[in-house]
Amino acid sequence: MTFLDVLDPAFDFTAPEVLAAQDAGWYADSPLGPLVLRHAEAQELLRDRRLDHGGDDYLRRNGITSGPIHDWWVPMIVNRDGADHRRLRGLVGRSFTPRTVDLLRPFIRATAEALADEFAGTGATEFVEAFADRLPLAVMGKLLGVPAADHDVFSAWSSDIGLIFALAAGGGAAARVERAVTGLDGYLDVLIDEKTKHPADDLISTMVAAWRSEGTVTRGELRNLLVTLVFGAHDNTRHQFSNTMVTFAEHPGQWTLLRDRPELAGRAVTETMRWRPSAASLFRRVAGDFAFHGLPLPAGTFVTVAVRTAQRDPRAYPAGRSFDVTAVREAPLLQFGAGPHYCLGAALARAELGEALPILARRFGPPVIAGEVTWRPAIGTHGPNELPLRFPVPS
DSSP: OOBOOTTSTTOOTTSHHHHHHHHHOSEEBOTTSOEEOSHHHHHHHHHOTTEEOOHHHHHHHTTOOSSHHHHHHTTSGGGOOHHHHHHHHHHHHTTSOHHHHHHHHHHHHHHHHHHHHHHTTSSEEEHIIIIITHHHHHHHHHHHTOOGGGHHHHHHHHHHHGGGGGGGGOTTHHHHHHHHHHHHHHHHHHHHHHHHHSOOSSHHHHHHHHHHHHOSSOHHHHHHHHHHHHHHHHHHHHHHHHHHHHHHHHOHHHHHHHHHOGGGHHHHHHHHHHHSOSBOOEEEEEOSOEEETTEEEOTTOEEEEOHHHHTTOTTTSTTTTSOOTTOOOOSOOSTTOOGGGOOTTHHHHHHHHHHHHHHHHHHSOOOEEOSOOEEOOSSSBOOEEEOEEEOOOOO
């Protein structure tokens, strides 16, 4: 069996040896356990009720048995199943609707134009700081009701909390996650009190009102949900924007095609998410012994889905190892999960990219990488920490 060291700082989920392992079989071995490389098996496992998210077992394997991270992660909605999960998801889902997302589209467009104005004509720009970070942050603030004056501090916290999925990579990730959880807990406690006294037209006010009138969740559960929402509405989308720019820098002809055919925006969003997803990997824990396609999976085993690898699987996506914004991709993306735990924020992320990409393509030529790109760990939420870009004037 092929062994792939996903904890190596230089590991790449689409390196030739990884794609060769995908051609040879549906999984490989790794320091984290079985690594699922093919789309069909990945989708099947993400929907399999014999696996869960691991809860405190995941933290224990990474040396965390108590403290702020433990108190946030273990009761988090992702680690709940069945009726308990439906109860928590219901509080968010009935407020965070497709109509909510559609009402945000004019704000997304206006914000994208304003941010593009700031770096137009400047030559090179640090894209994460100038755009990828600020657009999702502004949208998150608008949606949840977080004052603009607090966006900068939220940016650091929501970025660091995303390292929860890369604890095994070390590098001080646990300390950064702990600081972020502590900061967000304290801030959101104050914000809950503020929205209780002075409700507004935002998601937090709606959730606070439901909590107070119905009592279906505790205050601690409400705060936990809000911490998770802040992280989900900002960090994943921030990295997806930056990953998208790296992809178009590698495929400038596709950028020009999008500029000339803005109606391709929806397909372009799907293709960029498929090609370089911000959720490079997902994990699940085996709840009870079973065998899967000939592989024994003892209880407690952690299975890692190599999302970025599986989303280039030619068995699921014809010509899947080529990037093409005109392609119609019928196989679903894996990065948002599947089944009852499918990501609530998927539609918002699509809307942000779908509104912003045509604006950037209309105003600028294909992005050119203008310096060193530094990256988050390969596992978990993956994308550039720093992305210096130059945008030529379109011809």
